[in-house]
Amino acid sequence: MRRKLLALVLGMGLVVAGCASDDDGDDNAQPTPGVTTTIPQIPTLRFANTSAEKNLTPWTQGSGYPGYYMMTLVYDTLAWINPDGKPEPWLAKEYSADPTGLRWTVKLHEGVTFHDGRPLTSADVKFTVEYLTKNARPRWILTNIDRVETPDPLTAVFVLKEPKASFVLNPLADLPIIPQHIWSSIEKPLDQTTQLPIGSGPYRLVEYVENQVHRFQANPGYFKGKPIVDEIVMPYIATTQAAFTAVQSGQADAVSVSLTPELKAQFNQGGLKTAGGSGYRGWYLYMNNGRAPFDKAEFRQAMAAAVNNDDIVATALLGAGATGSPGFAHRSTPWSNPATREGRLDLNKARSLLDGLGYRDTNNDGVREMGTTKLEFDLVVRNNDPVAVRAAELISQSVAMAGVKLNVAALDQTTAGARTWPDYAIGATPKGDYTIALFSWAAAVQQDPDFLRSMFHSSTTLGTLNRAGYKNTQYDDLADQQTKAVDDATRNRILGQMQDILAKDMPAYALFYPDDIFPYKVSAFDRWVYYKGVGILNKAPLLAPK
Amino acid sequence: MAGRRRRRRLRRFAVRVPQYVLIVLVAATANFALPRLMPGNPVELLLGEDANRLPAETIEKELADVGLDQPLLTQYGRYMSGLAQGDLGYSFRHRRAVSTLLRERLPWTILLVGTALVVSTILGVALAAFAVWRRGRRRDVASIAVFTFLESTPPFWIGLLLLIWFGANLKWFPLFGSVSVDRTTGLARAGDIGVHLLLPAATLVLASVGATFLLARASLLGVVSEDYVLVARAKGLRERTIAIRHALPAASLPIATSVLLRVGSLAGGAVIVERVFSYRGVGTLMLEASFGRDYPLLQGGLFVLTLIVVGVNLLGDLLYPRLDPRVRR
């Protein structure tokens, strides 16, 4: 799912590198700046975990959140993302690209060691890249890296095949550096299910019992200083509501999953607080553009006009969320096109569009038809998210007023995921079987505008996430242009044009984004910060500010 | 006398054991057939959901590696011989042998189901004896109604209410898990396990005590009208003595058999109850396998549970003559 930016042109890299070095030494990202009093050491913190995580290596780790953030308590990356979503140097003291954007020089901190005392050097960086190229993981596609040079133990030079603007975001701020002396003898990394990992991070994983607990112990020799919390225990709780109850009754100090909105008030009293904000994880109404009658833009427009997304946010989310846009890009992204932000219920528009297409309710059963084609479809949604199921029900209700019948088909996540692909196969992906579906994308999709290309490009190699089966050569051209755009202004202008096209063709409709609401116990630890679009579990707040 | 008894037991053994072996064979065959009969793809079963995105030659190689390119009969033969050696397959989600995973989880389920079985049996039989002793009175009838009602309640619902009340409201018991994550040893750990066990076990007891009660009551009623009980009563023995000394031993046979037969349904109920309490047993494991379509693990779990139930049933059958007072007398 999580994909990376493809090649960006020269110069772009330099801009990012410049930003990164500006941020160096800026500690404002830390939650309590300025105060010089020493922070008391906290013996133990219980962080309830509802995600069945496995062993915490890059190959066995499961979810994006909290899984990746549990793993990065143990492993370090060269850069690290701050709460605003910007990368800052971490293991690296500094990094910069040469004018071609093809050579990235990374200077490592001195004196960084792995948990077993062996030093972390540029050789480990080189090894990590080579090992991950051989044993690839979808999160880190490193095919663009030609080689890594190691002029000295504290300098690694990444040589790229093509320049890449988001190189700092991923791999630098995302790729965990693994110790060569351990992994060089491991042949099947996917089978590392029980051997506890050794990294350079602020915590060691000292105990892991599947579906029971992950226990972390502070690394006293951490290069950024010993963490404030000595021990983090992450008990596994199978059901989210039991996990919330555990926080409420004091059996846990924080939890890995966002509250359902009705609980927000209750978790902001009695020593509890919540951290959160508007999430980028969103729900989208997908239509199979290759299948009649959804192959007509007017029909898709009519469907979108018949959906009341304001009501979904107000009712299913109790107001704790944001509505999406016909232009697909989240309204608070810098490239969002103001003209395509608002999508509102407009039943008259929906009705007249359907009339215009020739669909009329001739037999007065409340459902339009034309000849033998009756406008009745299954609306596929996955059944493990109560809010999404309710949203699907609301969609079905409002669309019915325009004379289209949607039967909500709540399938398990695996089946729903496998079915929501268009009729034509993209690459070697399985052939789907759906006409219309309510589908979610992770936050990453809205964090990187290049996703607009992979979401809707008609090429099977570039449009790898084109679940709508959308085809528009004009859009394809623009999508290819924005990737090569030299400056932000040009790029955003092109991205704006793409959103205009999407709003007109409506291959898929961004419906709503639920707010993230993470509860925690103030007296146990009050330094949690919400990392935009992601969550609160993160190693940075666990370290004492400089 | 003793010789005849032994001979009878042997004959029973000779009849029953092959029967159970056959059941196990059917269970194993069903296990083999299920994924092949059901919609879905053996490649996915083997390599996970993303398998279809792999290149065709990789898939073919993997299929050949595990012998899925062989004729069905050959596959069946291999599967059975693997099973005989305890090979239940490989969980693709956990990337571990199914048998290892089950070995980790089974003790918890056995602890939970075993505790519930023992407690609900003792409780059910005691209450039944009491009810029979005072049979026909209003309270006896009321108890039938109450226990039938308990028997009719969804176990997980009872569990939820216990969890809300004793866990969340009163905070007497932990809300999740089979043992607390604090590292304790010895007696403290045993106590910790006990505290975690209490609510889920109580749930199962409440859900199953009704059946035991009703059955024990019926068996006891059958016995109390028999001659020797009448004789005992005529001798002027107290009703309580009659119930405990005469009726209960005589009725213990059908009770014991039925209790052992109930292990299957109790294990089934435990699956759901484990989920309510995040208990770390086979049930939680299988439910997660079900969400992730981990077919090898699902089938392995089902097979082992079946094996246990069959074993317990066989035990019940073999115990039968030992408990039969007519044989003993």
Place this chain on the structure above:
Amino acid sequence: MSRPRRLRRATRTLTILGGVTLAVFGVLALFGSALAPFDAGERAGRPFLEPSRDHLLGTDDIGHDILSELIGGARVSLLIGLAAAAIAVVGGGLLGAVAGYRRGAVDAVLMRTVDYALVVPTIPLLIVLASYLERGMRSQILVVAVLLWAEPARIVRSQVLSLRERTHVLAARTFGAGAPYLIRRHVVPAVAPLLIAQFVRVVSVAILFEVALSFVGLGDPVRRSWGSMIQFATDRGAFLTGAWKWWIVPPGLCVAAVVCSFAFVGLGLEERFDRRLARGAQG
């Protein structure tokens, strides 16, 4: 001996109680939409309302009237229970009849399968089957029926086996009566009471299964059943907000009441058939 009589009278009371309860739920299932204050799918008020005069049991997470949903749930539960039981009992009965009549290899294979189906832990098997099949009422009914056919099959088979050898049946066979005739004339009347008792039992089990599957997330959340009500309630904070009192307790009680009533009715039926069988054996 007045005690057994008193007990019999008590059983009759329970049977009547069960019958009346079932009748009430039957009426709710058939005419619920007319009786309920709101349509079960209608958004009748704001979400998460506490009980009030307008909504006696409050509203759920998108403002459905919980009382109306509860009434609507009767139809779903009874439909699933009755349909699954009908398939299981008729199908199982037929298989049992065939096994008993044909004997030999057919019998052996069928009976070993029955043995397996009787010992296999049903809920784990249910989970395995449910994860292979698509979620839907029809497949759920089928799965439950597949799990519960064994007991009826065994009962019918043993009846057929014993009838086969009875004198009047042997006589009829000597006169060239065919299998269908024999089954209709002799087998059906003999096993009908047993099957009705089985039917009652299977309905209860099927209803409990539906609720359990919904709860663990293997059911269909869109179907407005008692199980999915409990599922939504637990997923939307009813534990913590106190809403469990009117959102989780009532559907659970309804399930228990229906299942329990079936058991009471079964109790009465069994007793009546026992007496008739006893009389028949004497005659």
